[in-house]
Amino acid sequence: MEKLSLIVDMDEVMADPITKLRAWYARDFGKTYTDEEIAGKHLAEVVPPAHAHLFHQYLNTPGFFRDLAVMKDAVEVMKCLHEKYHLFVVSAAMEFPNSLKDKYDWLQEHFPFIGWQQICLCGSKQIVSADIMIDDHSRNFHNGIRRKILFTSHHNVFEQAEERVNNWKEVAQKLLG
Amino acid sequence: MEKLSLIVDMDEVMADPITKLRAWYARDFGKTYTDEEIAGKHLAEVVPPAHAHLFHQYLNTPGFFRDLAVMKDAVEVMKCLHEKYHLFVVSAAMEFPNSLKDKYDWLQEHFPFIGWQQICLCGSKQIVSADIMIDDHSRNFHNGIRRKILFTSHHNVFEQAEERVNNWKEVAQKLLG
Incomplete structure (x- = not known):
């Protein structure tokens, strides 16, 4: 049987930029936001309006994405998904x-089994299609995606989802069962 | 009416890497290949076998893609395509x-009207879909592409094509008529 295609998102799914963004904000302004304070919101919405633009600067700082923490169990589960599916990593x-380049190097370091053929760094995900997509942004679930799996992140906790996973163990249960 | 989506390739369509590859090879080995010598072939196939790997090194040299020549009439026609279509630039x-980064910066310099949302740098084009694709590699014309337009390049001159353009003026005739 032909393998199904599976698109997996990077930030807040494979990699954790939120811990680092909170740490950088705390470094610059002395305030660390709690999980409760950012639930259902984007970081730029919870800080004082004059600080909202800073996250764009943080995220475009060379090196920011190079040493992000890998999400728990992501490597082990991705290894198995790579065997079972036509796996692609797609990051906006x-x-x-x-x-x-930081994202490419980060993938090489932590997910060396993923070949360059499987990586896609795009602007909008509207032109990528697959049988299954795992993403923390429901805006990426367009008609070209058959099965849409929302990966829980602080900003989407109050969203309705057709299908949701809270962590990589649950991804394994759904897609490797 | 909803705009059609249009994917345009970069190398050998918007940008000219072949002139530079031939120049670098001539710099290193004193031999300049003519259009006739490379017709229907990839550069790595026409040089002595021991040199075939060099093109990969050339292409991965930081800066190689940063100052490539823009293909004749590409800017003017792309400006009009950007108005008429959902335009995306997709480069493998x-x-x-x-x-x-070089490719991103090159686009910013020569095609500043193309936003980051419209750029996609991927490994394989198998996951990108559109109504129309312009590409010099027919291998990128999979089932997710409705109308497949082969852009003539030295390596594809002897290929059969459903639809072919030889230059950007012909793109304009076909897609802006």
Whole structure:
């Protein structure tokens, strides 16, 4: 049987930029936001309005994405998904051009079994299609995606989802069962 | 009426890497290949076998893609395509990770009207879909592409094509008529 195609998002799914963004904000302004304070919101919405633009600067700082923490169990589960599916990693990275090489190098370091053929760094995900997509942004679930799996992140906790996973163990249960 | 989506390739369509590759090869080995010598072939196939790997090195040299010549009439026609279509620039760049930022910067310089949302740097084009694709590699014309327009390049001159354009004036005739 032909393998199904599976698109997996990077930020807040494979990689954790939120811990680092909170740490950088705390470094600059002495305030660390709690999980409760950012639930259902984007970081730019919870800080004082005059600080909202800073996250764009943080995210476009060369090196920001290079040493992000890997999400728990992501490597082990991705290894198995790579065997079972036509696996692609698709990240909407183009808004932050300084992140491009960092993201590639980060994948090489932590997910060396993923070949360059399987990586896609785009602006909008509207032109990528697959049988299954795992993403923390429901805006990426367009008609070209058959099965839409929302990966829980602080900003989407109150959203309705057709299908939701809270962590990589649950991804394994759904897609490797 | 909803705009049609249009994917345009970069290398050998918007940008000219072949002139530079031939120049670098001539610089290193004193031999300049003519159009006749490379017709229907990839450069790596026409040089002595021991040199075939060099093109990969050239292409992954930081800066290689940064100052490529823009194909004649590409800017003017792309400006009009950008108005009429949902335009995306999709380049299979991931094999050459040092090219990623260079390609982004090159687009910003020569095609500043193309936003980051419209740029996609991928490994394989198998996951990108559109109503129309302009590409010099027919291998990128999969089932997710409705109308497949082959852009003539030295390596594809002897290929059969459903639809072919030889230059940007012909793109304009076909898509802006």
